[in-house]
Amino acid sequence: MSVVPPPRADTAAVRVRRRIVQMCGHGRGGHLGGSMSLVEILLTLYQDVMRVDPTRPDDPDRDILLLSKGHGAIGLYAVLAECGFLPESAIAAYGRPGGTLLAHPVPGTAGVEAPTGALGHGLPLGVGYALAMRLDGAERRCFVVLGDGELQEGSVWEAAMAAAAHRLDRIVAVVDRNGLQITGPTEEVLALEPLAAKWASFGWTVRTVDGHDRNQLRAALSEPPEPGRPTVVIAVTVKGKGLPYVENQVHSHYARLGERQLARAMAALERGDQAVRP
Amino acid sequence: MSGTGPPDRPAREVCAELVAELMLADERLVCLDSDTGQFARVDFGAAADRYVNLGIAEQNLLGAAAGLARAGRIPIVHTMATFAATRALEAVKIDVAFGGLPVHIVATHGGLSAGSLGPSHHALEDVAVLRTLPNLRVVVPADAADAACLLRQCLAGPGPSYLRLGREATPRLPPRLPPVRLGRAQVLRPVGGDVTIVGCGPHPVRLAMEAADALAACGIAATVLDMHTVKPLDVAALTAAAGNGTVLTVEDHWAAGGLGSAVAECLAERGIARVRRIGAPDRFFPFAGEHGDLLERAGVTVDRVVATARAMLAEAPRRP
Numbered sequence: 001m002s003v004v005p006p007p008r009a010d011t012a013a014v015r016v017r018r019r020i021v022q023m024c025g026h027g028r029g030g031h032l033g034g035s036m037s038l039v040e041i042l043l044t045l046y047q048d049v050m051r052v053d054p055t056r057p058d059d060p061d062r063d064i065l066l067l068s069k070g071h072g073a074i075g076l077y078a079v080l081a082e083c084g085f086l087p088e089s090a091i092a093a094y095g096r097p098g099g100t101l102l103a104h105p106v107p108g109t110a111g112v113e114a115p116t117g118a119l120g121h122g123l124p125l126g127v128g129y130a131l132a133m134r135l136d137g138a139e140r141r142c143f144v145v146l147g148d149g150e151l152q153e154g155s156v157w158e159a160a161m162a163a164a165a166h167r168l169d170r171i172v173a174v175v176d177r178n179g180l181q182i183t184g185p186t187e188e189v190l191a192l193e194p195l196a197a198k199w200a201s202f203g204w205t206v207r208t209v210d211g212h213d214r215n216q217l218r219a220a221l222s223e224p225p226e227p228g229r230p231t232v233v234i235a236v237t238v239k240g241k242g243l244p245y246v247e248n249q250v251h252s253h254y255a256r257l258g259e260r261q262l263a264r265a266m267a268a269l270e271r272g273d274q275a276v277r278p
Numbered sequence: 279m280s281g282t283g284p285p286d287r288p289a290r291e292v293c294a295e296l297v298a299e300l301m302l303a304d305e306r307l308v309c310l311d312s313d314t315g316q317f318a319r320v321d322f323g324a325a326a327d328r329y330v331n332l333g334i335a336e337q338n339l340l341g342a343a344a345g346l347a348r349a350g351r352i353p354i355v356h357t358m359a360t361f362a363a364t365r366a367l368e369a370v371k372i373d374v375a376f377g378g379l380p381v382h383i384v385a386t387h388g389g390l391s392a393g394s395l396g397p398s399h400h401a402l403e404d405v406a407v408l409r410t411l412p413n414l415r416v417v418v419p420a421d422a423a424d425a426a427c428l429l430r431q432c433l434a435g436p437g438p439s440y441l442r443l444g445r446e447a448t449p450r451l452p453p454r455l456p457p458v459r460l461g462r463a464q465v466l467r468p469v470g471g472d473v474t475i476v477g478c479g480p481h482p483v484r485l486a487m488e489a490a491d492a493l494a495a496c497g498i499a500a501t502v503l504d505m506h507t508v509k510p511l512d513v514a515a516l517t518a519a520a521g522n523g524t525v526l527t528v529e530d531h532w533a534a535g536g537l538g539s540a541v542a543e544c545l546a547e548r549g550i551a552r553v554r555r556i557g558a559p560d561r562f563f564p565f566a567g568e569h570g571d572l573l574e575r576a577g578v579t580v581d582r583v584v585a586t587a588r589a590m591l592a593e594a595p596r597r598p
Binding site for chain 2: 130
């Protein structure tokens with residue numbers, strides 16, 4: 001006898017994950033796993049934390065979000081659609097020939113501040129934004145969302161040093177700590193741990209949260225910085241979150257879903273399937 | 279290699295002082311340094327908060343410049359030529375050039391000017407590498423006064439620039455009229471000569487003029503262009519000057535990919551002239567010596583320009 005679970009509440013996170021899955025289907029491909037892990041991080045930033053206005057995406061007083069892990073683009077587009085920056089039709093437009101919604105974001109799309117995709121560029125850009133914000137005397141903040149594998153790029157640590165040395169407390173880095181990169185666990189490919197201690201030793205305030213718990217994220221991201229210190233939020237996440245059969249799977253990095261796979265994924269999201277935990 | 283002009287000050291010193299002066303007048307300007315030591319004696323006065331030394335970290339330097347530019351500032355970035363062109367290339371490409379952002383890279387130690395500092399500090403590839411990037415101006419001034427003049431013009435224009443300077447003082451060139459203009463080749467010996475010499479940078483432009491004088495003594499008239507703006511190339515001036523069908527280029531750069539290649543591409547595609555390139559040969563230069571010593575060793579000399587011009591004319595005059 002099987003128990004049919006009740007239909008899942010149609011939350012923002014579910015709608016966002018549905019869009020992400022859609023963008024990996026219909027003849028298109030996308031960075032599925034690392035976009036699914038980002039959902040709560042980006043939703044919390046856009047809906048609860050950042051000072052942004054979808055009717056004025058170029059507002060000079062807005063907070064800045066840099067998706068340094070540019071391969072999370074479909075996660076960003078899905079959240080931008082959820083928050084009114086992009087029309088729902090953008091989801092169908094992703095990857096269409098001649099369009100500008102690419103697998104890595106390029107400016108020209110509301111909410112995309114800078115082109116990213118080559119890893120290790122977001123934090124240096126954030127250093128520049130934060131310097132400008134300080135010179136302007138503006139009460140703005142710059143959020144830089146990084147992948148954990150991305151932290152293997154040396155430029156991240158150049159910028160980490162610069163942000164601390166120049167006391168750039170308007171920068172908040174968020175690490176999507178899903179633990180996986182293309183060929184395997186980060187700790188097997190090029191170990192990052194002790195990650196919190198690394199950031200702390202570079203002069204950053206470190207906050208570690210469950211990256212799928214919006215209350216924890218909201219608290220960590222909203223808390224004012226320690227004066228003169230940049231903040232990093234290490235958001236512990238699950239690559240492929242929301243699709244139990246791809247969660248924590250290395251092969252979830254990039255997916256091109258056929259019609260049956262797409263239907264299976266959408267059904268799993270509708271049911272709110274949970275991964276079986278050991 | 280001796281200069282013909284009076285002693286000059288290093289272009290990098292002149293530009294550093296100019297940057298400080300311009301920053302007082304324009305609050306958008308921000309000076310980003312990478313611990314070059316260039317600003318040790320520069321007084322920024324009321325603009326001191328807009329001088330930021332980001333340390334020895336050139337990728338962050340160029341990325342931060344792009345962030346500042348996206349936030350409405352106009353960064354002037356100081357590093358050595360080879361570090362901008364190679365170590366920080368990806369940031370120059372994606373963060374700066376792709377966005378067409380007003381980031382202005384003032385690069386020192388161009389070409390072989392680093393002398394005994396060796397191949398790690400020589401920049402014989404920078405023009406080749408950077409002129410492939412869309413939106414980025416590539417500018418190689420011929421002396422300190424031109425460098426200051428061209429820097430002002432870069433800052434006044436939209437989009438990013440790469441201004442390639444040397445290390446030590448180089449000879450001041452005689453006053454030339456009209457004053458140097460960004461994007462316009464300067465005609466130093468009139469169009470209509472038997473041969474056309476196109477150069478850029480302090481020593482090459484000077485030795486192009488010296489070669490023209492030597493050729494004149496042999497009854498050969500040489501047109502000389504200072505192609506200080508390698509990108510965008512002044513195609514109109516070049517094609518007009520190449521009407522004699524015989525063009526040679528001279529530069530402090532590997533012969534591959536630099537000014538000579540830009541000129542050859544332009545003229546070959548138009549079927550206008552035969553071209554010979556004088557630049558550093560396809561090798562490194564791990565030798566002690568001053569800038570001039572290394573240029574001699576690389577064969578970037580007056581004698582070679584003269585001999586090449588004579589050989590080309592002796593092969594087959596190609597006056598249309």
